[in-house]
Amino acid sequence: MIYNSTALLVLGQDDDIAIARRDIAQGEHLDEIDGASRAPIPFGHKVALRPLAQGQPVRKYGQTIGIAKADILPGDHVHTHNMGMTDVTLHHEYSVDAREPDYVAPEAVRSFMGYKRASGRVGTRNYVAIISSVNCSATVCRAVAEHFKDREIMRRYPNVDGVVAFIHGSGCSSNGYAEGYSYLTRTLTGYARNPNVGAALFIGLGCETNQVTLMLEEHAMQTGARICQMSTQGIGGTRKTIEAAIAAVEDLLGVANEDRRSPQPLSELVVALQCGGSDAYSGISANPALGYASDLLVRHGATAILSETPEIYGAEHLLTRRAADAGIAEALLARIDWWKHYTSRNNAELDNNPSHGNKEGGLTTILEKSLGAVAKGGTSRLNAVYEFAQPVTAHGLVFMDTPGNDPVAVTGQVAGGANLVCFTTGRGSTSGFKPAPCIKIASNTPMYERMSDDIDINCGDIVSGDETISEAGARIFELVVRIASGEHTKSEDFGYGDNEFVPWVVGAVM
Template sequence: MEKLRQDFLQIHPDDNVLVALRDLPAGYIAHFAGMEIKLKQHVQSKHKFTITTLRENSDVLMYGVLVGKTNSELHEGELITVDNLRHASDDFRLSERKTQWSRPDISAFANRTFNGFYRNNGTVGTANYWLVIPLVFCENRNILTLKSALEEKLGYQVESKDYADEVDALILKYKNGASAQDLLQLDLSPAGEKKGSTRLFENVDGIKFLNHDMGCGGTRLDSDALCGLLAGYISHPNVAGATVLSLGCQHAQASILKEEIAKRDPYFDKPLYIFEQQFEGTEQDLMQKALKATFAGLAEANKQTRQPATLDKLCIGLECGGSDGFSGISANPALGYVSDMMVSMGGSVILAEFPELCGVEQELSDRCIDEETAEKFMSLMKVYNAKAEANGSGFYMNPSPGNIRDGLITDAIKSAGAAKKGGTSPVTAVVDYPELANRPGLNLLCTPGNDVESTTAEVGSGANIVLFTTGLGTPTGNPIAPVIKISTNTKIFEKMSDIIDLNCGTIIDGEETIEEAAYRILDFVIQVASGEVKPKAVKLGQDDFIPWRRGVSL
């Protein structure tokens, strides 16, 4: 592909709107396809304007698909807004298989490896963690107590900015009689980095303590799904073993958890310690047993070391959050190219966020390897949207105020750009939450569009590394899988460089092609998977973990 060196872009030849790549003033004349299109209004970068006059109720096309209907007549060169465009998408049906695709050039990565942790079931981890998790929210306090007792003593506290010095400065000023206005105006000197102490277990990347508010009091469907999700984390290649705290009487029983682990790994042999408070008796007895077991498990986990592994052992989760009008032009297509490279090398990729696949169902279902897989995808999409609409919130309500402000006017526009993360390869599997989605090739996983719920689900389904694109800036991560943040535009990369790892705004700026950006991303992935580089989310301890309740979440 050629580098972008222009003010606007037609994404697909069938599109009847153009995307502004720069801020364009009213009166600007866009020379396009032999036409001179004079802008009726100022068009901010990332937003769209019409190529020709569109009558009321006309189709608006982007990425070659229907993304909305006009609410009124729009003249040539008119800005697309939430007032003059409403969500619309095409229907979809079972059609012929379209699984032919052009494989990308992977010669630069053909002999590359990463250094990972081999598990006895044949999977390879990009990290080596010990988990401490509750089966029910009643045990959250005990989990936090274990965290307080173990984390700093073993050298696993977060190595990030410590604001204690700023607090000390505020206390001193207050004691000296400063007013509230004085405190607001106080110039706080930068605090230093908080340095972690030496790890006792040098081959263990960390102990991760996962709190949640589920396990009882909700539906059995939710508690069973929770057990499946936790089983996915315990059996995950990035996890060496786990300590589980259970109350005893809750819906999410230890026996269900063990059944779910066996589904995912019939020969599961990792250290797993489960303690039930109602059986153990006093809290002290429970905690002392949990501490001893965790310490012993860490000693065993520390015996494992990184070894070279081929890239087909990677399972990459594809995620986007805080999306903008450039997401589908820069970072998402770059991830799509990475996805195609991974598939060509025998690896696995996971495309999730089903509310953000609205409008591209036909293309994705046609790419499914067989009719059964296609029908499963279409059924999951229809059932999910019907549930949402029954609760007064269909897929059309997915875009957030930030999405809309930065050019994603309808869900179909957002979805058409989000789907670009999945590249062009055939869909080898369609999986419902919280099952495994690590089959070689492109896996579609049913999750919400909510960033943290979706990332949590992708990792539980097997992703051992996550690529996360953002146009507005999203501070999130995952407890056990490295999350690499990739910006869609240079402005947000420079503004929020403390949480974003890579910049794909270079594509918009005309500095590199999508393919060049993809090569750069995959090279960074290999470094992260080998433990040579820590992504910002790992450094900051962004261990976000939110299980999905199977009610409506977009």
């Protein structure tokens, strides 16, 4: 940000537009253009700083975000009526900005209170999971989880955060060797392996394509004291399966209740970076502040997972410059190419984004949205690229290929091992993502004040000039440490997170 007046934010010296810090009336004098606004400019929307001819690129963040659909004059409101998407030929440089993180000294590495698992990984929560292999067992799974909503029952297990059912709409009538099947089985077993899950019960119908036994074998999981399975057909119907599952979960709760928190290094944190319900301020305040916090976590040896491939489209060149090596850069570009083919064969395009709410908040094209979204990744070196729900093993900043749909994207990240979620929003969000706690981060103060019951931290003071990005990022970092150690988020206080498990469905359903 190079200029911050009472009316406008100018982000770069070569930018063609500025951002309204408040509602601007038509005819109001603007020092930045030495003239008056030619139309009402809503809070967060763009105003032209200089003349732009039809067909001329429009720049924000020093990057092209679209093309003028008509002649634009200084003081004009710049949005969907006069700016549109354009094909951008990006120059991809590999690894030129890839620098070894400035790690903190070993004696200065921060710690949090976490659950050390037998796998060596560390959880921030301790749940018992009930996982359906197929939609046909979803009702049974839900009924068993509802049984354990009884507070009197759960008081017997004070070290367990809850029993949660992970149910979905697939698992059968699909090719067991196809891409979508791999995504599903990676997701289901990934949730069972997530360090925030102390024990898990898989429940199938019995005749589905996604056979539990075969799935566990494929992903090298063995049943035992913390992992068990059953099928409704094998046990003899709904009522008998619910009774058997309740008994099995009672045993799992007893095992999980033996777990205790202990001091663990921040290097054991795996944080999912997400944005949803974004506005024009997301890329100015909340996202770069989260990026600063992400860089701090990386310096302590932690892992941060950037995702949502359609929402880095047009900004991927910024990540290839930070790739640790050429192979990582090429893996990222391969996922972009996959998405171009995927959207084409489904009669869609990657600019089927921003959403209605994004546009109302001032975002016009996916290029503009992506340039703001990628800021969540800070400045750290990119150390790996993963496909959806693949186990994340690298430390530092990594990327996971997911859709932009928030529940699907977070489902992939949690399946990959994320034990905490940081979620920026400009329009407001009420989601939770069990078994991972979710920190909500507001991009602007008006929304935060309206939805303070749901939002954990406000970055709107960056917009007003009362706080720097680094100061807000440091606050986020400290909150991450506290939440990882057991402090509740707002969404946890509301009990959110039972309905946001959404595996990515790709391919034919037959």
